[in-house]
Amino acid sequence: MASWLYSLGTLAARKRWWFIAAWLAVMVAVGGSVAAFGGTLTNSFTIPGTPAQQVLDRLKTDLPESSGGLGTIVFRTEDGRPFSDHHQAAVEKIAGQLADHAAVKSATDPFELQSALDDAPEQIAVGEAELKQARQQLADGRAALDAAKARLEPARIQLQTARAQAAQLEAAGQPAVAEQLRAQLRPAAAQLAAAEAELARQERKLKDGQAGYDDGVAELASAKTRMQSSEGVRFVSAAGDVAFMQVSFEQSMMEVSKEDRAAVQHIAEDGLVPGLQAEFSKDIVEDISQLFGAAEIIGIAVAAAVLVIMLGTLVAAGLPLLMAVVGVGVGVGGTIALSGVVEMSSISPVLALMLGLAVGIDYSLFIVNRHRTQLLAGMPLAESIGRATGTSGNAVLFAGLTVIIALAALAVPGIPFLTVLGLAGAATVAVAVLVALTLTPALLAVIGSRILSRRAWAKASARAAAAAGDGGASGTAAPKRSWGRAITRHPWLALLVGVALLGAMALPAAELRLGLPDGSSEPADSTAYRAYTQLGENFGEGINGPLIVVADLPAGLDAAGQDSTLLKLSRELRGMEHVTAAIPVGTSEDGTTAALQVVPDGGPAAGSTEELVHALRAEAGALSAAAGVESVAVTGQPAMQIDVSDRLAEAMPVYLAIVIGLSLVLLLLVFRSILVPLLATAGFLLSLGASFGAVVAIYQWGWLAGIFEVHDPGPILSFLPMILIGVLFGLAMDYQMFLVSGMRESYAHGEDARAAVVSGFNHGARVVTAAAVIMVSVFAGFIFSHLTMVRPIGFALALGVLLDAFVVRMTLIPAAMHLFGKAAWWMPKWLDRILPDVDVEGAKLAANAPQAPEPVLAHQ
Structure with a gap:
């Protein structure tokens, strides 16, 4: 593989303008596809076949008037006084105009x-x-x-x-x-x-x-x-200054277009009179067309600063950034272009954007850094480009494959939106790898020696002159201090402190509770959050997420019999814990199916609402018998969200097992060792647990809420754990490869096993540190994203990379490998014979390459 990549890098350098033109053509084609085929993204997450989804599908057939999407408009007087007749007339007019809109089934007049x-x-x-x-x-x-x-x-x-x-x-x-x-x-x-x-x-x-x-x-x-x-239900607050209108749509909220949502807002806003305000629920105002905000730009700026500091020249620093932009443009653009034919959640292109920026910068940086080192050592430009692509590019290829496979494995649980999410991220990472292996060499050839600053050339010349002057004695200077050397001097202390730190951080993870975002997770200054809080304060939290109970009525009942039966069922439901109201909302034409709106006492994401959904299902038989109905089932947005979270929680152990198994097999191939894969996987689990614990403490418990703008702590985004597992695994293995492969190379060249740990660490620590800081900066930019659903993902990934890179890979792994010594590289001979040699670091390429010329002493 290294030889093939060497040939690819050399070809890209020689035919640089052909490669650059090809990528420009790809970007133009992707841009045209986005304009022609791009569809609408959604923040609705459903899984076909869940109990709530089955009931909703049945409602669409038996009772279609109860199956459409539901949005809420909250009206309030500016001065806090009761609504005037003028206000009430305006709201009544708005309700009539909304009801006339083609996408709207009905709009209630709260005063009526x-x-x-x-x-x-x-x-x-x-x-x-x-x-x-x-x-x-x-x-x-x-x-x-x-x-x-x-x-x-x-x-x-x-x-x-x-x-x-x-x-x-x-x-x-x-x-x-x-x-x-x-x-x-x-x-x-x-x-x-x-x-x-x-x-x-x-x-x-x-x-x-x-x-x-x-x-x-x-x-x-x-x-x-x-x-x-309806006892306990109100549509106008007791003080008479707040009222809410329910807007029922012809289609489910996932199918309502952005234009129709905007039309509802315009109708309501145009109908307002002086002294009357309107706030819109998350279902109506949800706009996820903007993927990039100010916070993300700050993260990119920090990454750029790190590149400038490390590489010392704007040209060199700009190259990895440019590569990331190209990769993101093609990967995310292709994802959005497919949204016209594939149902896609908004998180899919956002995750692709996160990963594309992070790995796009890092992968290009690894190749650029190797190329710069070789140029300073006197290697010719074309040879250096090919060698960098064949060595660091080989490591980039395998590192990228780990991320791609981990993300693609999100398809294994069989959850449609998670499959799309994983494949979108995997495709973007694959594009980043292709850009690093083809476009980076081409641009390195265009840039030439300007990839290094004059200062770097001068330092290299001075070192070469000093070495020539003292006969090479300077090369035998005392070994410099390094973090790796400090760790190996006190390995037991490093292990105990590192494991204790990560273990303590992981403790809150035991309380992890999964859910999906509702209005309470929206920014505090948004209309969706104001609508949510005003509804909760004036009408009870449950009105933000009512459940729908569907009952099969006995055949042959007249109207009076139906009413009597529904009253019995309503009484039984109201007698359950956590139920505020149970209101019949419709009966099918044949009188065999009825729907009731059940208002919980907690919000959609509250633990009490989850308990109520499970209780309704567990006690369905008793409810049916007591009310005299054939059967009882529950659906509604909260129930569907709970089903999605439960299904994801069930799939998470399976996915984690797949990732761990993949980790062991892949690292066994790369490092040809039994112990190194086990250490790498154990370290991954430690950093994963610590990341989970920190997310629970901040976003679920509310610790440091002011710093991270968590105004309403609640359950953790239900698919965050699987995203974190997949992405963090891939990135952790990246750093494992770049650090430990250097240790393996030193050991393979005859160095003592313990000394090889330090020399290998020193070889890769600088670039891995810069790469990790860049990765953390990019992910941290999403912690304050305008898309609140993305914030905990950005935090989890930023902290996960930080802990895994600096605590696990650069502290625990060197300490453990120093303690194991030669045993760390033990491999049964029979297994060594049957495993293919993937040569990640390109050792064979270096051995077969011609001898490099003397170091260059002047800036070319």
Whole structure:
């Protein structure tokens, strides 16, 4: 591999303008693809097949009006006084205009709903009184009708008797007498018929009255159901200065376009009148189109400063930065271009941006640093470029592969958005590796000797002259002090202090609780955060994330039976711990499926809400039996977030096992040692645990909250652990390769095992230190990102790299390898024979290369 990369680097130097033109063409093509095919990113995270997602999919079919996305607009008076009639009229108008928008299913008028809630007891009392009066009127009417029937009965009998007599007379041969009798009966018969007709009319009227009374009873029962199930729910605050409008969308929030969200905001803002304010929930205002903010720029500036200090010239410092920009442009651009055809979360391009910047700078730096060292040693320019690509470039290739494989392994759990996230990051790192191995050599050829400052050339000339003057005696000067030498003098102390530090930092990780971001995690000055807090303060935290309970009703129930059943279910739900209200919101056309909105007493990310979701599922059978329904299931945004977090927590041990297994196999190939991979993996677990612990302490417990702008501590982003495992593993193995491969090379060249630890450490410590500082600076820039979801990721990665590079790789590993001595490089002979020799440091290339000329003594 080293020989092939040497040839690639030499070709890139010789055909530099072809390589530069090719990368320019790639960047133009990617830019065009972004403009033509780029889609919409989302902050909604779903996993097909989870219980909540299954219920939601069923709702879309059985009860579509309850399955759309839901956003909230919070209205408030500027002076804190109750809403005026003018304010209420403006809100009513806004609700009507929103309801007319094509993307909106409905928009509630909070004042109308609150008025209905406030008037419900009085209206129910009036209805009960009216029904009581109607019931009495029906009873009186029935009695009067029965009395009238009783009064008509003698006349009916008398008429029937007279008609019978007339028939007998006619049969006896006296038709004239019979006809005379019938003539006398006709007025009475007509009078009786009229009375019977009036009785029939009165009976029909009484029947209609009874039907109306029955409808009134059913309507009153329904009103009572609504009132009882809505107890404790308000749409206008008790002080009358805050109200909220629920905007129901035709599609789920993940499918609502950015344009439709913006239209909702414009309609509401345009409808405001003086003294009236509006705040919008996170679902409505979520804008994730901007990936880069001021904090990230500061991180890049720090990385640039480190490069200038290390390399001593703006040209040399600018090259790794340029390589990172090219890699990020192609990698992140390609990711965004694919968002038009692949459902992609906003975190995918942001993670790709983080990694692309960090590894893009570092990988190019490793090659540039090797090239500069070789030039100062007198190696010709073209040969130096090829040799740097074949040696440091070989290490870059294997280091990049570790990161790529670790990120691509995020696809193993089978979680779609995590798969896209991992592949986007892996692809960007792969681009960074390609840029480092092809474009960096080409630009090094263009820059030539200017990669080194005049001062560096002068120092090299002075050292060469001094060495020539004293016959090489200066080369036998006393060994200089170094961190590696200090560590190996006191290895047990270094081990104990390092392990104790990382172990203590890892303790909070035992309390790790996973979740997904809600409005409480938004910036404190954002409208989403103000909407969230105003809702919580005035209407209870649960209104920010209601649950949806779906019930299968028995077949054949009429409206009254449905209301009665839903009231029973509502009472059972309200009796559960952590439930504030349970309100029926809809029933399917066939009457077999009903949905209730359950308002928890805690916010969407609260531990009590998670307990409630699990309790609803555990007690579904008991709830169904008590309420007389067939089955009960739960969905809603909080339930879906809990399912995602649970699924990710289940997948994390599997993913960690894959990463650790990969670590052992890869390091076994690279270092041809049994112990070195075990030490590397143990160190990785220590730095990983310490990073988890610090994240929990700050973002979940609220330690140092003021410094890190954590205004509402809560659960940790559910996919942060897997991202941290994958990325930190890859970067940890980068530093392991660059440091320990130098120790292995020194040992392989005949140096004592313990001495090789120090010499190998000194060989790579400077560039690894600079690379780690750059990596930490880039990641730290995201700690104060405008995207709050990214902040804990940036902190975890920055701290993880800091601890792994300086505590694990540059302290614990040298100490442990010094203690083990020669045993650190033990490998069974049979295993050594069957393992391929990957030659990461390009030792074979160096052995077969022609002898370098004498050092250059002047700036070329």
